[in-house]
Amino acid sequence: MEIIQIHPQDKIDKEIVVALGNFDGIHLAHQELIRQAIKIAKKKKLTASVLMFTEHTKKALLHTEQNLLMSRRQKLDLLEKLGIELVVEIEFSEIMKMSPEYFVNEFLAKHLKARAIVVGYDYRFGYKAKGNIDLLLAYAEDLGLDVKVVEAIKKKKNIISSTRIRDEIQKGKIGLANDLLGRPFTIQGRVVHGKSLGKKMGYPTANLQPLAHYVVPKYGVYDTNVLVNGHLYKAATSVGTNPTLKESGLKIEAHILDFDQDIYNQEVDLQFLTFLRKEKSFKNVDELFKQIEKDTNRVRARK
Numbered sequence: 001m002e003i004i005q006i007h008p009q010d011k012i013d014k015e016i017v018v019a020l021g022n023f024d025g026i027h028l029a030h031q032e033l034i035r036q037a038i039k040i041a042k043k044k045k046l047t048a049s050v051l052m053f054t055e056h057t058k059k060a061l062l063h064t065e066q067n068l069l070m071s072r073r074q075k076l077d078l079l080e081k082l083g084i085e086l087v088v089e090i091e092f093s094e095i096m097k098m099s100p101e102y103f104v105n106e107f108l109a110k111h112l113k114a115r116a117i118v119v120g121y122d123y124r125f126g127y128k129a130k131g132n133i134d135l136l137l138a139y140a141e142d143l144g145l146d147v148k149v150v151e152a153i154k155k156k157k158n159i160i161s162s163t164r165i166r167d168e169i170q171k172g173k174i175g176l177a178n179d180l181l182g183r184p185f186t187i188q189g190r191v192v193h194g195k196s197l198g199k200k201m202g203y204p205t206a207n208l209q210p211l212a213h214y215v216v217p218k219y220g221v222y223d224t225n226v227l228v229n230g231h232l233y234k235a236a237t238s239v240g241t242n243p244t245l246k247e248s249g250l251k252i253e254a255h256i257l258d259f260d261q262d263i264y265n266q267e268v269d270l271q272f273l274t275f276l277r278k279e280k281s282f283k284n285v286d287e288l289f290k291q292i293e294k295d296t297n298r299v300r301a302r303k
């Protein structure tokens, strides 16, 4: 899969079919859009592409909201796995300024050489999101562009959306979120140093520094898997502020079962499977670690 970063004036030299959207999470409905794009690409001999909006690095650093379902790396890896051939990245601030007409007639049709477009039923585009599906269809007809609009896909009577998945994760409904994603919600993070109390008490934990501004799962303990160096291990994971220890700030820590390696500074993938219990403030550290033992046993018992 080829990845290119462009500015509004740049032109690309391939004729493409382009799937449009933000694709945070690449959930089941996003996956359908991507399948449709690939189908059209095969039929019309076009390059199967996705247009991705990036944030200016400085702005991304200032970003205070924590709501992403995946990092850029995770998105690119999944798009490649699904069969996308080209990802075109452009800064959102540059797209935002284009009028709906310029976005379709100039940017998509001329600069990107889009010959077909795949969008979801509620797609908006252009300056102040003024463009909608009807407008897109009208411009496309004049240009002779093929447009495939994917209807709203539902699961359990509700439309699948990134917003809905974020809400479920924040409520601890990981099972449902994973059903809508079509895979486990996964936080990528680097293992950093904590207070080293875990090791002393027989339950070392890998403290994760997330690699993106992920949505934060409901505080509590989760049954998880963790991918370390290509190996998948079971792990009992805590998300929260560790109230027993009067700590402050968010901590995501995984006790990996049957594991005894130094993994400081390594990047791992933490896959959330089930919410086990709420975070609690225990009377003392011994009580806390008795409970951690029980949590670990529940994870061990999982098939």
Ligand SMILES: Cc1cc2nc3c(=O)[nH]c(=O)nc-3n(C[C@H](O)[C@H](O)[C@H](O)COP(=O)(O)O)c2cc1C
Pocket: 194, 195, 196, 197, 198, 199, 203, 204, 205, 206, 207, 221, 236, 237, 238, 241, 242, 243, 244, 245, 253, 254, 255, 278, 279, 280, 281, 282, 288, 292, 295, 296
């Ligand atoms: C499975 C598991 C469950 C946890 N549950 C709680 C909890 O309910 N309340 C709490 O204050 N801390 C909880 N923690 C966090 C521990 O306080 C923390 O992992 C421990 O103090 C070790 O910290 P360290 O990695 O900085 O050494 C839990 C940790 C794990 C691994």
Ligand SMILES: Nc1ncnc2c1ncn2[C@@H]1O[C@H](COP(=O)(O)OP(=O)(O)O)[C@@H](O)[C@H]1O
Pocket: 191, 192, 193, 194, 195, 196, 197, 198, 199, 200, 203, 204, 205, 206, 207, 254, 255, 256, 257, 258, 259, 260, 261, 262, 263, 264
């Ligand atoms: N089973 C395990 N689960 C998680 N981390 C482990 C495990 N075994 C060894 N480690 C290593 O030990 C570190 C955790 O030990 P801990 O005492 O909790 O230290 P810290 O407070 O720095 O997180 C991890 O970052 C990792 O390098």
